[in-house]
Amino acid sequence: MTPIIVLEENTANKIAAGEVVERPASVVKEIVENSLDAGATSIDIEIREGGKEYLRIVDNGHGIPPEEVPLAFERHATSKIRSADDLFRIVTLGFRGEALPSIAAVSELEMVTRTQEAPMGTLIAFSGGRRIRLESVGAPIGTAVTVQRLFFNTPARYKFLNQAASERRYVFDIVGRLALANPNVRFRLVSDGEEIFVTPGDGNMEAVMWSIYGSRIGKHLVPVYRESGYLTISGYICKPEIHRGNRQAQTFLVNGRVVESPLLASAMEKGYQTLLPRRRFPIGVLALTIEPSRVDVNVHPTKREIRLSESSEVYRQVLLAVKQALEATTPFEPWAFPRQDETTEPAGKPSFVQETMDAPSPSLERRAIPVIPPVRPKKAAGIEAGCRLPSSDVTITTESKRKVSTPDAAPSHRGNADTGLAPKHTFHRILGQFQATYILVEAEKELWLIDQHTAHERILYERFLGELETSRIKTQPLLVPIHLELGPAAAAAILEWSSRLEELGFEVEEFGSKDCLVRSVPAQLSGIGAKDLEELLLGVITKGETNDYRENALILMACKGAVKAGEKLSPTSMQDLIDSLLNTKNPFTCPHGRPVIVRLALDDIHRRFGRR
Ligand code: ADP
Ligand code: MG
Secondary structure (H helix, E strand, C coil): CCCCEECCHHHHHHCCCCCCCCCHHHHHHHHHHHHHHCCCCEEEEEEEHHHCCEEEEEECCCCCCHHHCHHHHCCCEECCCCCHHHHHCHHHCCCCCCHHHHHHHCCEEEEEEECCCCCCEEEEEEECCEEEEEEEECCCCEEEEEEECCCCCCHHHHHHCCCHHHHHHHHHHHHHHHHHHCCCCEEEEEECCEEEEECCCCCCHHHHHHHHHCHHHHCCEEEEEEEECCEEEEEEEECCCCCECCCCCEEEEECCEEEECHHHHHHHHHHCHHHCCCCCECCEEEEEEECHHHEECCCCCCCCECEECCHHHHHHHHHHHHHHHHHHHCCCCCCCCCCCCCCCCCCCCCCCCEEECCCCCCCCCCCCECCCCCCCHHHCCCCCCCCCCCCCCCCCCCCCCCCCCCHHHCCCCCCCCCCCCCHHHCCEEEEEEECCCEEEEEECCEEEEEEHHHHHHHHHHHHHHHHHHHCCCCEEEEEEEEEEECCHHHHHHHHHCHHHHHHCCCEEEEECCCEEEEEEEEHHHCCCCHHHHHHHHHHHHCCCCCCCHHHHHHHHHHHHHCCCCCCCCCHHHHHHHHHHHHCCCCCCECCCCCECEEEEEHHHHHHHCCCC
16 A cells, blocks of 8 residues: 655646546446555445436455545545656556546545554545545445535536436446456446346456356357467457447456557457458457557546557457457358458459449440449358248248249339339349349349349338338237347346337337347347347447437348348249339348349340350
8 A cells, every 4th residue: 555645746737637527437437446456356336326326336445544535535646656657657547646536526425444454444525525524433444435416516517417327338338347357356236226247256257258248148258368479368259149239348458457449449350350240349358468668558547548569460469369269169161251361351352344233324334343242251151040031021932932024023113213224114034043142133135133132131121211201110029029138238228229119110128137028029020039139239229329320220120131141042032022122212222332233234245255
């Protein structure tokens, strides 16, 4: 225990300025970090109303000697740094001696603390920064800090806080990360009387992951370990079957501190190569141990950004660590995991010159439009078991009733201005399926390659959009509700969205603090499985409060509901799919913007065979 001193002005000024107290979660973080610094092995965190009304952190650390207690609440009072030099060692990151006074200034704060040497504990209390009590009390060794009515005297800041559910989520998030960073400390988090998680505090990081994220993620963890030179990387990542629509479930630690680093996040994602769908993010915790001299602490007091010297080497090592960890446990089929240079994009190499239907001119002039976009190579051979069949008029069946295809089979007209050629009026005949992924269609003097997945996405997207425009999306109650084990943070987030989700056709309800029950889903997605549903819901809510969350949701729903690449389709199914596609407003691109139809003109084909 080092005595508390008041930092010399110069040192204090060298510390990057920044708000310490932004919301309950940042208060919790500062106080918990103090507990950790005090050598606590057990930290209890209790919040009410997302911490807006009440939060309390109790530790069994070394406490503060009675005579120093008032000092701890003076600005720039810290026992942890002496001079500016210390700032450049990451091990001292975060000691600015301003957390306690800042928090005390905007709340009703009470601290009870006792050291082993002191016969009695000390109670100190503040209201809006004014000290209202200082006395000796009986107390166990350690420190308990209670913060009530945060921002009661700064109404503007109070108003800035979100609903309790959302503040709660921030608290869960930060406590989770701190628990991951300190697996040897037992963390217990209680919210509104309910225990959210307890970590064992036995040094086992995997156990912390289980505690925080629940068994579904826990069961899919893969250990990571790599040592090279000055750098050691260890941790746990989740197998690629489970992923998220954001980076919330990623934790990066550098020398034991939680950091935010786009570099590390990107390295980890690259390590998964093509194993994750586009715009999906891995789950995991990676702890880096680096010689302190090679870490430049770009001290943003709350964001924890860091700069690493030789960052490209760190990037490479993290990428390799992740890649090797995954390779060691997943039996990669060669077709599921194409071998390639790490730096090149997986698929999408132009394989032939093509015309796409979404080209502005329908004139079939020769124009090389690059690249058929990647068709998610990992799914290429129908490994996605139990793919859902959409429930309504696009019936994807496997029986082979053959519908006769005539020009009349195309549904009736709806104009399509941007192309000049209304494809539904062209004669089209299905030639078959190529690689269980593309439907080949003869369309007058053209050969069409139609991506079955993107085509179906487009159909579903427009259907959802139509339903949403008229009222809400048609929903279908599930015979057996789907139980999602989400972990407390994600469960809280989803519940917060329940009314918006209802409008989108999902009926979600609380099931304990970590789980949700989904009682109904959109009728078009009636066969959806738990894994897809979880991804979908998490993907929907990550758009936050923005207006385009609906758009995002519909795109995701269409994607999840659509037949996958790699699924064999019966002729009837193909016919239904093509008919419905040609009846959409925009048959040419999927909602993600990928092409649906690639056209090859007969003339071009002739030319290639030297006929012209
Ligand atoms: P900092 O953590 O940057 O030093 P704070 O304002 O957070 O500044 O805390 C001021 C000082 O109070 C700390 O340096 C530490 O000596 C003491 N302190 C705060 N919380 C605790 C705690 N839970 N246990 C022991 N000492 C504490
Ligand atoms: Mg502190």
